[in-house]
Amino acid sequence: MEKLGVTIGGVGFAHLLYHFVLAFSRWEYASVVDGGESFQALATGLQNALWQAGGCPREHRSDSLSAAFKNLQEKEDFTVRYAALLDHYGMEGTRNNRGLGHENGSVESSHRYLKDQIDQALELRGHRDFADRAAYDEFVRGVVMRRNRRNAAAFQVEREYLLDLPEHRTTDFVEEEARVTRCGTFTVRGVLYSAPSRLISHRLKVRVYSDRLDCYLSGALVHSTARTTSTSKGRGRAIDYRHFIDSLKRKPQAFRGLAFRDDLFPRDAYRRTWERLDRDMTPRNACKTMVGLLELAGNHAVEAQLAERLDALLERGELPDLAALFDEFAPRDAECPVVVVQMPDAAIYDTLLAEEVAV
Numbered sequence: 001m002e003k004l005g006v007t008i009g010g011v012g013f014a015h016l017l018y019h020f021v022l023a024f025s026r027w028e029y030a031s032v033v034d035g036g037e038s039f040q041a042l043a044t045g046l047q048n049a050l051w052q053a054g055g056c057p058r059e060h061r062s063d064s065l066s067a068a069f070k071n072l073q074e075k076e077d078f079t080v081r082y083a084a085l086l087d088h089y090g091m092e093g094t095r096n097n098r099g100l101g102h103e104n105g106s107v108e109s110s111h112r113y114l115k116d117q118i119d120q121a122l123e124l125r126g127h128r129d130f131a132d133r134a135a136y137d138e139f140v141r142g143v144v145m146r147r148n149r150r151n152a153a154a155f156q157v158e159r160e161y162l163l164d165l166p167e168h169r170t171t172d173f174v175e176e177e178a179r180v181t182r183c184g185t186f187t188v189r190g191v192l193y194s195a196p197s198r199l200i201s202h203r204l205k206v207r208v209y210s211d212r213l214d215c216y217l218s219g220a221l222v223h224s225t226a227r228t229t230s231t232s233k234g235r236g237r238a239i240d241y242r243h244f245i246d247s248l249k250r251k252p253q254a255f256r257g258l259a260f261r262d263d264l265f266p267r268d269a270y271r272r273t274w275e276r277l278d279r280d281m282t283p284r285n286a287c288k289t290m291v292g293l294l295e296l297a298g299n300h301a302v303e304a305q306l307a308e309r310l311d312a313l314l315e316r317g318e319l320p321d322l323a324a325l326f327d328e329f330a331p332r333d334a335e336c337p338v339v340v341v342q343m344p345d346a347a348i349y350d351t352l353l354a355e356e357v358a359v
Contacts (some may be wrong), residue, residue: 004119006136006353007129013136021110022057028110030144032137033210035229039081040210043172050089051169055162060091061107080141080169118143133226169222173207173214180204184243185260188213191236192226194243199223239263242298242352249295252287255320266297269307272314280319292322300330302306 006013016033018041018136029049033041042062050056058299121143122128130136148155164208175301179185180199185192188206205216208227228238241264248255255261265271270293277286293310297303306329312322 001097001115001118004115004122005128006122008133008136009131010129013130013133016041017140018043019107019111019114019116020046020049020051021107022155022158023106026055026110026151027148027155027158028114028144030114030140030245032133032140034133034227035210037130038210039079040172040208042082043085043170044210046085047169047172051165053159053162055165056091057162058090058092059094060086061094061096065098085170087122088166090166103352114144114147117147129145169216173209176206178204178206178215185239191238193225193237194239195223196243197247237263241266241294245291245295245298248291252291253284255287255291256283264294266294266303267307269285269310269314270294270297272308273320276314276319289320289322294327296322296330302329303309305329 001010001017002014006015013034016035016037018031018033020029023027029045029052031045031048033045035041046060051312057078060162082093091322118140121139123359125139130139154200176188179190179204180186180195184200186204186206187193187196188208195215198213201218204222207214207216210227212227213225214221215225225238226241228236237260239260244264255264262271265274270290273284273293274290277289281289293306297306309329310320311327
């Protein structure tokens with residue numbers, strides 16, 4: 001999907017689509033895949049499609065996905081995980097011959113038509129930038145739903161011939177282990193992730209899904225984060241600045257020397273503000289101010305609003321006043337009113353007791 005030029009927050013979004021099509025009715029399901037053709041992407045997309053359709057076809061056909069087939073062996077066979085997935089849903093797995101996509105032409109043509117329709121919808125939209133991944137997912141889902149409306153009658157016919165779904169889904173993740181370093185980071189599949197400081201030095205069980213990581217400690221879910229793939233230029237990073245605010249408040253000067261300092265800026269406005277602070281302030285004050293801005297953005301949920309204000313200050317050539325920004329975006333709670341309690345005369349209780357005896 002790279003040729004469509006989709007961007008998330010102004011940054012190019014390289015991605016694939018998982019596309020499922022029922023051959024008779026042309027009913028389809030599609031989901032965005034950020035990464036390669038992994039088993040997790042296949043298992044998640046296929047199971048989402050089956051549960052949305054409300055049943056299973058008797059046969060599942062794909063091309064030569066390495067996530068499903070042992071392509072390097074002389075006698076090609078299903079991978080163990082793919083075979084277990086098919087068995088769970090009672091489907092027979094088949095494939096078209098290598099290089100002969102026309103053998104699966106009814107689906108291959110749907111790929112092209114769906115991609116063209118998404119492209120046309122982007123043209124009508126006027127621009128190809130989305131605020132976040134969720135907004136783009138919803139956009140693709142809307143295009144697919146409009147296409148499915150045309151095939152609703154045929155789908156109702158085909159729905160009667162689908163197999164019943166099992167009682168539950170099956171595994172669509174891979175489990176790995178990772179230790180959180182004293183810097184508050186851990187590495188999974190070549191990507192550096194940050195973690196809350198309370199998890200430092202703990203060894204986590206990490207469930208790697210196609211779109212996220214779920215981290216468990218002693219059987220309890222303690223952290224979840226979006227999955228990031230490594231890039232061709234080297235190891236990828238998924239750093240959340242909120243995980244480092246408390247430690248940086250204690251030692252603001254450490255901000256300057258962090259190896260992943262540039263990954264702590266949630267938006268471009270914060271990066272440009274740091275460049276200005278580093279140029280016009282002493283090193284100590286620059287670090288203290290920048291850490292304070294990150295604290296204000298993260299702890300008080302004003303990241304977007306603060307970024308707009310920082311952009312305006314940079315345009316005017318002004319440095320941010322940390323105290324004034326805190327007063328504006330995170331004012332202190334008003335003082336509690338003074339409550340004066342008037343103690344009643346103890347003789348009143350004697351009157352109550354006398355009334356009770358009379359009753």
